[in-house]
Every structure is written in C-alpha cells, then in structure tokens.
Amino acid sequence: MLRKITLIKPNIYSSRSKGALPPLFAAALAAHTPEDIHLKLYDDRIESIPFDEPTDLAAIHIDTFSALRAYRIAGEYRKRGVKVIAGGFHATLCPDETLQHVDSIITGDAEEQWPALLEDARHNRLKTRYEQKGFIKPERIRFKRDLFLGKKYGPVEMVQWGRGCTYDCEFCSVKSFYGNGQIWRPIEDVVEEVAGLKKKIVFFADDNLFHNRSGLVRFLKEIKPLRIKWVCQVSVTIAQDPELLGLMADSGCFIVLIGIESFNASNLKLMNKSWNISRLGIQEAVNIIRSFGIFIFGTFIFGYDHDTPDSFQYAVEFASRNNFFLANFNPLYPLPGSRLYQRYKKDNRLLDNWWLREDYYYGKSMFEPLGMSSGVLEKKVYEAKLQFNSWKSILNRAGGLMKSGVPLEKLALFFYSNYINRSEIIHKQGKTLGV
Ligand code: B12
Ligand code: SF4
Structure with missing residues (x-):
C-alpha cells in the first residue's frame, strides 16, 4: 500500500x-x-x-x-x-x-x-x-504549493521559468546536472501560476534569466500586469542591454543577483567567466543597472589561484560603496560535478569528499589556495562577511539607498533581508555539517 x-x-x-x-x-x-x-x-x-x-x-x-x-x-x-x-x-x-x-x-x-x-x-x-536523460518536456514543469501552507517561510515565493545555463563556469555544477542547452516553460503557464500566488514578491529560481532575449521580452510584457515585485539571477552582461533593463524594471524587477566573483581578470579567465568584465567595466555595469532603480545582490568568490590576502578589502569596499542590497562573500567551494573539483583533485589540492568529513565545518577551506594559506582564506572570508554585514555597514548602505529615493516598503525589505543574512552568517560559521 x-x-x-x-x-x-x-x-x-x-x-x-x-x-x-x-x-x-x-x-x-x-x-x-x-x-x-x-x-x-x-x-x-x-x-x-x-x-x-x-x-x-x-x-x-x-x-x-x-x-x-x-x-x-x-x-x-x-x-x-x-x-x-x-x-x-x-x-x-x-x-x-x-x-x-x-x-x-x-x-x-x-x-x-x-x-x-x-x-x-x-x-x-x-x-x-x-x-532522467536530458531535459524533460518544459510543459511538464508545474508546481503545487499546498505543502507550504502554514509553514514559516520568508515573504518571498519561488517560481521557475527555465532550467539550465548556456555558460560553463569552472566552479559551477549546473551544466553537469542539466547538460547542454536550456528549456523554458510556456509563458502562459508561468503567468497563470504567478497570478495565483498570495505573496507578491517573487524570486525566479532560473540559473540565469538572461539567455533567451526574445522570450524574455515577451515574458516581461506578460508579467507586468501582475504587479509583482521580483528578484532574479542574471549575468552582469545584462548591463549591455538598457532596453531589456528598462522592461525588467517596468515589470517589477527590483533586485538582481549577480555573480561578480572576482575583480582579477586572470581569475575570471580560469573560471571561464572572462565575459564577466568584457566590454563594460564592472563599475560602469553596476551604475547602469542601478540607474534603472534595480538593486544589486552581488556574490564574490575567494581563493581562486590569483587571489591574495589583498583581494578581500576591495570587494567589501566595492559592494559597500555601491550600496549593494546584499552581498555574499564565499570561499571557493569545489562542488562535485564541477570541472574545478576535477582539476583540484587531479592536482592533489583537495580534501576529497569534504562534505562527508567529520572535521569539516561550514566556512572551512577544503583545498589549498595558491596565494595564501587555507587558514588565511577562511579568516579573511569571515571577516569580509562580518564587515559587510555589520550594523554600521547596513545603516550606511540604507542611507545611500534613501538618498537615491528608495520607497519605504523596499527599505523595510532591505532591513529584513540584511538582518536575516547577518544572523545566518553568524549562525552557520564553524558549524559541523550534519549535526
Ligand atoms: C534558488 C537557489 C537557492 C536559494 C534557496 C532556495 C530555497 N528554496 O531554499 C538560496 C539563494 C538561498 C540558495 C542558497 C544556497 N545554494 Co542554491 N540554488 C538555488 C537554485 C538557483 C534554484 C533551486 C531551485 O529552486 N530549483 C528548482 C527545483 C525544482 O529544482 P531541484 O531542486 O533541482 O529539484 C528537481 C530535481 O533535482 C529533483 N529533485 C530534487 N530533490 C528531490 C528529491 C527527491 C526525493 C526526488 C525524487 C527528486 C528531487 O526533482 C526536482 C524537479 O525536477 C539552484 C540551481 C538550480 N538550477 O537548481 C542553486 C543550487 C541548488 N544552490 C547551490 C548552492 C551551492 C547553494 C549554497 C550552498 C550557496 C552558498 N555558497 O551558501 C546555499 C545554501 C544551500 C543550502 N543547502 O542551504 C548549488 C548546489 C550544488 C550542489 N552540488 O549541491 C546549486 C545547484 C547552484 C550551483 N550553481 O551549483 N540557493
Ligand atoms: S555560475 Fe551561473 S552563469 Fe556560471 S554556469 Fe553556473 S549558473 Fe551559469
């Protein structure tokens, strides 16, 4: 039975x-x-x-x-x-x-x-x-949310339009999971689903929303009448397309999560992510995105082969100076399935199967970086997290956002998200996995 x-x-x-x-x-x-x-x-x-x-x-x-x-x-x-x-x-x-x-x-x-x-x-x-070999038929992707009723989740609903990513960053496992290519659900299905949601802040869980321009333009026009506020993950290359940014902002996009990863061009090359700074400098890209009233949630990785102990401060200052809504500073995680994992394993630089080790704890570096010791990497990453998420930094960034005329409801969300992020960082650090 x-x-x-x-x-x-x-x-x-x-x-x-x-x-x-x-x-x-x-x-x-x-x-x-x-x-x-x-x-x-x-x-x-x-x-x-x-x-x-x-x-x-x-x-x-x-x-x-x-x-x-x-x-x-x-x-x-x-x-x-x-x-x-x-x-x-x-x-x-x-x-x-x-x-x-x-x-x-x-x-x-x-x-x-x-x-x-x-x-x-x-x-x-x-x-x-x-x-499952290869992609499923996109029209089969549906979500039934009754299971979430009464549970204490944050004020944001997750929705997914597409799966997969056309890029192939060395540290990422998305490609090993989905293989090449991408799929998108029929736009009408997503619109119907979003229209039925009670929460009006939506996080599109797509790996990178910006891969199918003509589809995205139609998608943005269709979701605009729903009057939601939404967040998504995109690559920084979106800054090269002001028309699309305008449509995004107009349809309710107010935060974009962007993997900035590193300011070092040699690191980005190793990551297979040189396109991250191609054509537009990162500062110019950030200015353009912000000029549409869209906030930035930036993520940074430390410990790549060309990082040194000096790499951290610039990233924290950049994210603070530009009033990032949120930022994550993480040590490089060699995830199984990624090409990075294979490279480090081949070079004997990795604690193999680190996720199963009794002596592994959250925040610990599980490989030997080249430009610093693993201990320095661990310490500097945590310091960067604490510095960016200090109350002083949160208040400074809030001040910067207020100067640019941010409405109160978004400011409330800013404080809520930063409070959650700050508590999670302190709570997670040093915790042994699994127990
Ligand atoms: C949104 C998201 C987040 C959100 C969390 C969302 C949430 N609901 O909690 C946030 C931003 C908080 C987040 C955090 C993190 N994330 Co995240 N996240 C994602 C993202 C982009 C989408 C997840 C999603 O909703 N997918 C849609 C659902 C439908 O897909 P799915 O979960 O894969 O499920 C399908 C199948 O896998 C399968 N399936 C899944 N579970 C089960 C269980 C059973 C029993 C069965 C039968 C089938 C099944 O069926 C589903 C339908 O086909 C994924 C990337 C991705 N493409 O999935 C990364 C991803 C899951 N995250 C990742 C990581 C590393 C993290 C972090 C560790 C990052 C960090 N440095 O701190 C943290 C912490 C994760 C944790 N365990 O706590 C990695 C995980 C890689 C790995 N090998 O585990 C991913 C894959 C991204 C990547 N680039 O590699 N994440
Ligand atoms: S890190 Fe982001 S852009 Fe790079 S392959 Fe993974 S999902 Fe795509």
Whole structure:
C-alpha cells in the first residue's frame, strides 16, 4: 500500500534557520503525485522531523552541503523500516555515494521519473535508479504549493521559468546536472501560476534569466500586469542591454543577483567567466543597472589561484560603496560535478569528499589556495562577511539607498533581508555539517 509519503528538505546541520525560502522540489513532486497519495513536507531548516510519524516512504532532497544531514535523516527512517528515495543535485552528481544511504534515487529532473517510481513502489518493485536523460518536456514543469501552507517561510515565493545555463563556469555544477542547452516553460503557464500566488514578491529560481532575449521580452510584457515585485539571477552582461533593463524594471524587477566573483581578470579567465568584465567595466555595469532603480545582490568568490590576502578589502569596499542590497562573500567551494573539483583533485589540492568529513565545518577551506594559506582564506572570508554585514555597514548602505529615493516598503525589505543574512552568517560559521 502506498498512501503517504513524507518529503524532507534537510538543513545543512540540525538547528533551525531564519527566513528560509520554500523548497521548489517539493512543489514539483507534488504536482506529479496522484491524488490518492497523501504528501507531507518537513523542512528541517524551520521545523523538526517527527521520525516516528507513520509514513510509507520518505523522499529526501539532497544537495552537497546538506548531504551528511540527509544521510542521517535517511538512516532514521530506514531504522524504522521505511524505504527512502532521494533526488536533487548531490544525489545526481554522486549517485553511488547516495545509494549507500537510501533505497532508490532519481537522477536529474524528476517530473517524468517520479510517477514511474510511485507506480513501482505501489507494486513493491522499486528499482534502485531512475535516470532522467536530458531535459524533460518544459510543459511538464508545474508546481503545487499546498505543502507550504502554514509553514514559516520568508515573504518571498519561488517560481521557475527555465532550467539550465548556456555558460560553463569552472566552479559551477549546473551544466553537469542539466547538460547542454536550456528549456523554458510556456509563458502562459508561468503567468497563470504567478497570478495565483498570495505573496507578491517573487524570486525566479532560473540559473540565469538572461539567455533567451526574445522570450524574455515577451515574458516581461506578460508579467507586468501582475504587479509583482521580483528578484532574479542574471549575468552582469545584462548591463549591455538598457532596453531589456528598462522592461525588467517596468515589470517589477527590483533586485538582481549577480555573480561578480572576482575583480582579477586572470581569475575570471580560469573560471571561464572572462565575459564577466568584457566590454563594460564592472563599475560602469553596476551604475547602469542601478540607474534603472534595480538593486544589486552581488556574490564574490575567494581563493581562486590569483587571489591574495589583498583581494578581500576591495570587494567589501566595492559592494559597500555601491550600496549593494546584499552581498555574499564565499570561499571557493569545489562542488562535485564541477570541472574545478576535477582539476583540484587531479592536482592533489583537495580534501576529497569534504562534505562527508567529520572535521569539516561550514566556512572551512577544503583545498589549498595558491596565494595564501587555507587558514588565511577562511579568516579573511569571515571577516569580509562580518564587515559587510555589520550594523554600521547596513545603516550606511540604507542611507545611500534613501538618498537615491528608495520607497519605504523596499527599505523595510532591505532591513529584513540584511538582518536575516547577518544572523545566518553568524549562525552557520564553524558549524559541523550534519549535526
Ligand atoms: C534558488 C537557489 C537557492 C536559494 C534557496 C532556495 C530555497 N528554496 O531554499 C538560496 C539563494 C538561498 C540558495 C542558497 C544556497 N545554494 Co542554491 N540554488 C538555488 C537554485 C538557483 C534554484 C533551486 C531551485 O529552486 N530549483 C528548482 C527545483 C525544482 O529544482 P531541484 O531542486 O533541482 O529539484 C528537481 C530535481 O533535482 C529533483 N529533485 C530534487 N530533490 C528531490 C528529491 C527527491 C526525493 C526526488 C525524487 C527528486 C528531487 O526533482 C526536482 C524537479 O525536477 C539552484 C540551481 C538550480 N538550477 O537548481 C542553486 C543550487 C541548488 N544552490 C547551490 C548552492 C551551492 C547553494 C549554497 C550552498 C550557496 C552558498 N555558497 O551558501 C546555499 C545554501 C544551500 C543550502 N543547502 O542551504 C548549488 C548546489 C550544488 C550542489 N552540488 O549541491 C546549486 C545547484 C547552484 C550551483 N550553481 O551549483 N540557493
Ligand atoms: S555560475 Fe551561473 S552563469 Fe556560471 S554556469 Fe553556473 S549558473 Fe551559469
């Protein structure tokens, strides 16, 4: 009998986070689950998991940082005789490792494999692997959000229009997951979905919204009447297209998350991201984007081969001077599936399978940088995070935003997001994964 499935979104460790966003994988699986199966979601980031609550299957999302915690959760269910299914980036990129801890996995996107798996589970013939080869049909992407009702998520709803990215940055695992190419859902489906949302701030979870210009122009025109405020991830190259920026701002875009990564051209070359500073200097690009009333959430990576201890201060000052809405300063994470991981492994510079190591903790550098010691990298990254997220910096940036005429509702969101970011940074640093 298959009557009830418990979906789990594991945290990185076992304590709670503030301001978590709803996990779209659960809404994607829910949209493809037959009506007679009851789904229950437990999000480990915001609530505890009642392992003794009866369930016929447990289905766990696994990304690299939460892998250890996910395996422990899987162990709890298996101890109670419940079969465990897994999916997500880590399960896809490290399937053999994942299968040591669960009964069955779906690799790649699950919209087409999940119904097949459920049918097999009903008939007690669960296979070990269900493999999605290549992209699914984009019209199959749908999200059913009832599972999120009553849960304490932040004020932002996640929506996805497309999947995949045409770029191939060395440190990123998006290409290994999706392969080449991209897909986009029919615009009418997304518009209908967004129109039905209660929250009016939307985060488009697309890897890079700016890859299909003509589609995006139509998309922006269609979502404009919905009067939402929205956030997305784009590449800095968007600054070369003022017409598109105008349409984005006009349809409610108010924050863009941009991977600035590094100010060092040799690093960007190694990252296969030289296009990041091509044609327009980064300062000019930031000025252009800001001139449309769009705020910037910048992300920076440290520890690439041409970084030195002097690389940090410039990045913090740049983000502060330009009143970035938010910024993330991270040590380079060699993620499984990325070309960077392979390169460091080949050069013997990596703590292999760092995400499983008992001595790994959040913020620790898991490889040997060339321009500084791993200890200096760890210390400098944390200092950069603290400096940018100090109350003084938050107030200075708020002052800068007010001077440019930012309305009160956006200022309130600025304080909320910076408060959450600051608390998460302090909370996560030094935490052992999984426990
Ligand atoms: C939005 C986003 C965020 C949001 C969080 C959103 C949220 N809801 O909580 C924010 C900005 C907070 C964030 C944070 C981080 N993120 Co992030 N994020 C994304 C992004 C862009 C979209 C995620 C999404 O909603 N996808 C849409 C859903 C539908 O896709 P999906 O989750 O893959 O699920 C599908 C399949 O994988 C499968 N599936 C997934 N789970 C399961 C489970 C089961 C049982 C089954 C059967 C199937 C299944 O079915 C789904 C439908 O096909 C992804 C990139 C991407 N393309 O997914 C990166 C990504 C997931 N993030 C990544 C990383 C590294 C991080 C951070 C660690 C970054 C950092 N330096 O701190 C943090 C912390 C992550 C954590 N564990 O806490 C990496 C993970 C790589 C990896 N190997 O694990 C990704 C892939 C980006 C990348 N460039 O590599 N992230
Ligand atoms: S880092 Fe961003 S731009 Fe680069 S390949 Fe990954 S998703 Fe695409």
